[in-house]
Amino acid sequence: MSVAKGLEGVVALTSEISSIVDGVLSYRGINIDELADNANFEEVMFLLWNGRLPKQDELDQLKKQLGASAELPPEVLEQLKAFPKDIHPMAALRTAVSALGMYDAEADDNSHEANQRKAISLAAKLPTIVAALFRLEKGLEPVSPRPEYSHAENFVYMLHGKEPDETAVKAIDKALILHADHELNASTFASRVTTATLSDMYSAITTAIGTLKGPLHGGANERVMAMLEEEIVTLDQVEPVIQRKLDNKEKIMGFGHRVYKDGDPRAKHLKEMSRQLSESTGDRKWYEMSMKVNELVEAKKGLKPNVDFYSASTYAYLGIPRKLFTPIFAISRVTGWTAHVLEQYADNRLIRPRAEYTGPVNQSYLPIEKR
Numbered sequence: 001m002s003v004a005k006g007l008e009g010v011v012a013l014t015s016e017i018s019s020i021v022d023g024v025l026s027y028r029g030i031n032i033d034e035l036a037d038n039a040n041f042e043e044v045m046f047l048l049w050n051g052r053l054p055k056q057d058e059l060d061q062l063k064k065q066l067g068a069s070a071e072l073p074p075e076v077l078e079q080l081k082a083f084p085k086d087i088h089p090m091a092a093l094r095t096a097v098s099a100l101g102m103y104d105a106e107a108d109d110n111s112h113e114a115n116q117r118k119a120i121s122l123a124a125k126l127p128t129i130v131a132a133l134f135r136l137e138k139g140l141e142p143v144s145p146r147p148e149y150s151h152a153e154n155f156v157y158m159l160h161g162k163e164p165d166e167t168a169v170k171a172i173d174k175a176l177i178l179h180a181d182h183e184l185n186a187s188t189f190a191s192r193v194t195t196a197t198l199s200d201m202y203s204a205i206t207t208a209i210g211t212l213k214g215p216l217h218g219g220a221n222e223r224v225m226a227m228l229e230e231e232i233v234t235l236d237q238v239e240p241v242i243q244r245k246l247d248n249k250e251k252i253m254g255f256g257h258r259v260y261k262d263g264d265p266r267a268k269h270l271k272e273m274s275r276q277l278s279e280s281t282g283d284r285k286w287y288e289m290s291m292k293v294n295e296l297v298e299a300k301k302g303l304k305p306n307v308d309f310y311s312a313s314t315y316a317y318l319g320i321p322r323k324l325f326t327p328i329f330a331i332s333r334v335t336g337w338t339a340h341v342l343e344q345y346a347d348n349r350l351i352r353p354r355a356e357y358t359g360p361v362n363q364s365y366l367p368i369e370k371r
Ligand SMILES: CC(=O)SCCNC(=O)CCNC(=O)[C@H](O)C(C)(C)COP(=O)(O)OP(=O)(O)OC[C@H]1O[C@@H](n2cnc3c(N)ncnc32)[C@H](O)[C@@H]1OP(=O)(O)O
Pocket: 006, 215, 216, 217, 218, 220, 250, 251, 252, 253, 254, 255, 256, 257, 258, 259, 301, 303, 306, 307, 308
């Protein structure tokens, strides 16, 4: 047996959902750049779930279904209220999604129709959960979703409890498009492993949230902001802090990628969003600091920013606290996860690789008094 550590380069399955070819990311064959510049998130949801862009009546229907599914079961809302106030929202989100499964009578119905409904229901409810967690931590009552709002509008509305700001809505909508799917990343793979045992969609998405939470994956965006806010603090500290980190062989969060060696195609969109927000808010600090970090890490280490790097300053400009950065990633990626769950069920085989055993051999059982 030969081992590819971290499964690097291993092609584990076939998929028709998204592809990374020569550094170009496409959803269902459409370049992400085109989607980021032209589509809205609901169109991308439909595209990922159904393999093609929606016609107007199909888009209207999806929006209606999302609107009708966004409210949480009262029992789950009560659970959110009982969670410890200082819990990380990714831990709370993971637990809340698991709880949702207990209040869905069809949780274990793995028919395509039931799973399509669950995919819409989960995608609709994640923003409601994240916004409720945000408000509860601040001692505020959660705000109910409004069915007439778009996905991004609803999220911004439920965070602040007032008419959503257009700039924030546009930025969130684009960020959701950019994060929606990414071939066989760790959380998607985890969701497919769970699905392949013929477990239910709630279990698969709970698995995925737990996997996205880690700092080498989705959790990096929060750490980028922690580095900017707490370690670097001022522009003149970028160079000494980055140099110290590199000398100590610390990873710089938001840089490097297992697949992209010549840059993540999503990063340029987030960088531009961060630049535009720095201008419209008149606060250039986070953007300038990010640019300088980017310049240094590229020059000294040859590493380029990934999707997590400029999403941090973008969200910071929108006034979003860094604890919510990874949950926002989940609000988007649930679309990709559920598309992969549907694809896995459609042509399933248990996912069970092998391990090369490197431990001791020919050992004997010693009775406890002789050890
Ligand atoms: C949405 C996403 O999940 S995007 C990724 C988000 N994660 C991060 O931003 C965390 C920081 N980045 C990393 O840890 C890595 O680049 C990963 C996890 C993304 C990819 O990891 P891998 O493909 O396993 O690369 P690996 O960790 O083996 O790194 C290869 C070499 O580059 C170095 N390296 C990779 N990323 C970084 C980084 N961000 N900062 C400093 N050095 C790095 C490693 O130290 C290693 O150096 P060495 O060969 O001298 O030991």
